[in-house]
Amino acid sequence: MLNFVQRRIKSEHNRVSAMLSAYVDGELATHDQRRVEAHLADCAACAEDLRTLHYTKTLLVGAPTPRLPRSFVVRQADLEKKIAAPRRALGPGSRLVYGYLKGATAVVAVAFALLITGDLIAQLGIGDRQPVMAPAEEVVVEKAVAIERTEEIPQLGLEKEPVVVESEVTLEVQKVALPTVEPSPVALDKEREVESLAMPEAAPTQVTAAAAIEGIYAVDATLTPAPQPTTTPPPPVVTPEPAPTAIEGESRGQPWPTIRLAEIGLGALALALLVVTFIARRRQF
Amino acid sequence: MLQSTDEQALIADAQQGDLDAFNQLVIRYQSLAYHAAYRILSDADAAADAAQDAFLRAYQAIGQYRGGSFKSWLWRIVTNTCYDQLRAQKRRPTASLEAVLVSEPAPDPSFTDRAESPEAYTERQELSRAIQAGINTLPPNQRIALALCDVVGMDYQEIAEVTQVSLGTVKSRINRARTKLRDYLLTQQELLPAQYRLRDKV
Numbered sequence: 001m002l003n004f005v006q007r008r009i010k011s012e013h014n015r016v017s018a019m020l021s022a023y024v025d026g027e028l029a030t031h032d033q034r035r036v037e038a039h040l041a042d043c044a045a046c047a048e049d050l051r052t053l054h055y056t057k058t059l060l061v062g063a064p065t066p067r068l069p070r071s072f073v074v075r076q077a078d079l080e081k082k083i084a085a086p087r088r089a090l091g092p093g094s095r096l097v098y099g100y101l102k103g104a105t106a107v108v109a110v111a112f113a114l115l116i117t118g119d120l121i122a123q124l125g126i127g128d129r130q131p132v133m134a135p136a137e138e139v140v141v142e143k144a145v146a147i148e149r150t151e152e153i154p155q156l157g158l159e160k161e162p163v164v165v166e167s168e169v170t171l172e173v174q175k176v177a178l179p180t181v182e183p184s185p186v187a188l189d190k191e192r193e194v195e196s197l198a199m200p201e202a203a204p205t206q207v208t209a210a211a212a213i214e215g216i217y218a219v220d221a222t223l224t225p226a227p228q229p230t231t232t233p234p235p236p237v238v239t240p241e242p243a244p245t246a247i248e249g250e251s252r253g254q255p256w257p258t259i260r261l262a263e264i265g266l267g268a269l270a271l272a273l274l275v276v277t278f279i280a281r282r283r284q285f
Numbered sequence: 286m287l288q289s290t291d292e293q294a295l296i297a298d299a300q301q302g303d304l305d306a307f308n309q310l311v312i313r314y315q316s317l318a319y320h321a322a323y324r325i326l327s328d329a330d331a332a333a334d335a336a337q338d339a340f341l342r343a344y345q346a347i348g349q350y351r352g353g354s355f356k357s358w359l360w361r362i363v364t365n366t367c368y369d370q371l372r373a374q375k376r377r378p379t380a381s382l383e384a385v386l387v388s389e390p391a392p393d394p395s396f397t398d399r400a401e402s403p404e405a406y407t408e409r410q411e412l413s414r415a416i417q418a419g420i421n422t423l424p425p426n427q428r429i430a431l432a433l434c435d436v437v438g439m440d441y442q443e444i445a446e447v448t449q450v451s452l453g454t455v456k457s458r459i460n461r462a463r464t465k466l467r468d469y470l471l472t473q474q475e476l477l478p479a480q481y482r483l484r485d486k487v
Contacts, residue, residue, distance in 0.1 A: 018456075018457070018460055019456075019460075020460065021456070021459050021460035021463045021464070022441070022456050022459070022460065024463075025434065025440075025441070025459070027440065027441045027456065052467050052471070053463055053464065053467055055467075056463055056466055056467040056470065057435055057463065059412065059416060059470075059481060060416055060431070060435040060436070060466070061435050061436075063409075063412060063413045063416050064409050064410060064412075064413045065316070065320050066319070066320060066323045066329060066332075066413075068315065068316055068319055069319075069329065069333050070333070071311075071312070071315065072311055072315045072318070072319070072333075072336050072337050072340050073308040073311050073312065073315075073340075074304060074307060074308060074311060074340055074341055074344045076304065078337070078341060079341065079344070079345075082341050082345075
């Protein structure tokens with residue numbers, strides 16, 4: 001019980017001590033003023049505190065005023081000097097950090113520019129570049145098919161003309177990976193030149209002559225010897241199907257390629273560094 | 286605090302670009318601005334630079350003054366300029382120490398009473414130096430609050446507007462500042478002239 005009372009008294013003492021300067025300055029509300037005065041009547045320490053604080057204020061208020069060294073009126077020359085004044089120099093530590101910021105911004109910006117440029121070059125197929133083809137296994141299959149056809153034709157006694165063996169040859173066409181970029185104009189020209197390897201129409205799978213010549217599809221052909229060609233079917237209708245581009249591939253719900261994510265990340269980082277560098281210079285640390 | 290009519294007219298003219306009108310306002314406030322800056326920065330040259338810079342900034346920003354207490358608006362600029370000087374002093378501690386050791390408060394003729402003896406004048410100068418040494422022990426926030434209260438004569442509400450803190454914070458800063466200054470003067474009694482020493486009072 002005694003501890004509780006002592007704690008309460010001490011708490012009131014601390015509260016009043018914190019209000020003494022405001023009491024000296026006449027800044028207390030009426031009820032706080034009365035509270036302080038009631039406490040002062042019973043607390044000699046607070047009364048002495050009040051006296052010394054009041055005297056300290058008196059000393060400071062009455063201290064001699066330093067003489068005005070000159071007039072501070074604003075002159076036009078001072079205004080012009082202030083406007084033309086160079087930026088305040090940064091301290092040595094600030095200069096170092098600011099230098100690192102500028103360097104990092106430059107490096108990231110250059111990397112971003114190089115990445116964008118390289119990606120654009122790859123997409124446009126600048127130069128005599130072939131489109132990105134299917135993996136190596138499919139290239140091998142494509143060549144094997146070409147060789148097989150070449151051998152078959154002399155055995156059948158066929159001339160090297162655009163002859164389609166329709167009824168005697170049963171082909172099972174399997175689609176493998178499509179090219180990821182559009183074929184270059186050079187590749188398309190080559191398609192038109194090669195005619196002796198024209199494939200028969202395969203309606204259900206939409207096999208086109210262009211695709212057959214390029215060997216996009218792996219052909220698992222089961223050939224039976226044809227006695228004699230009886231008819232010359234009309235040339236197949238060439239309806240080149242545009243190969244899906246990389247962008248189209250993305251729009252079909254495929255995840256973004258790594259390079260795209262890298263471009264976005266580097267671009268955002270370059271922009272953030274640029275903003276931070278600009279703010280740092282404006283604030284002059 | 287209501288501004289006088291002529292002060293309002295001067296402000297209006299200054300906002301139209303009248304430099305002479307603005308300088309009339311400078312003449313009214315420059316002495317107090319310099320005194321407060323001196324107590325805050327504890328250096329005559331730094332205080333002069335701060336006062337000049339503050340009035341230059343005030344003239345450039347007079348177009349942004351939208352009414353209310355011109356005194357609070359002006360003192361906000363003065364205290365911000367003093368803050369900048371304090372930060373600059375902190376970055377160059379050697380320079381500021383030299384300034385404290387070398388500089389002495391210049392006597393103010395306006396306070397030199399013709400009837401005051403040279404001994405009394407010397408004692409008041411010693412008092413000023415002792416008080417300034419005690420103020421130098423305060424952190425910037427408390428220093429500025431105490432200067433605005435006891436040197437400029439602002440009330441707590443005005444100080445809260447100028448320093449943009451709450452009333453409770455102002456009360457706390459002033460109480461701590463004055464208590465620290467009192468404790469410093471009590472421990473450094475030899476710095477005070479005999480008639481000004483605290484313990485001798487009953």
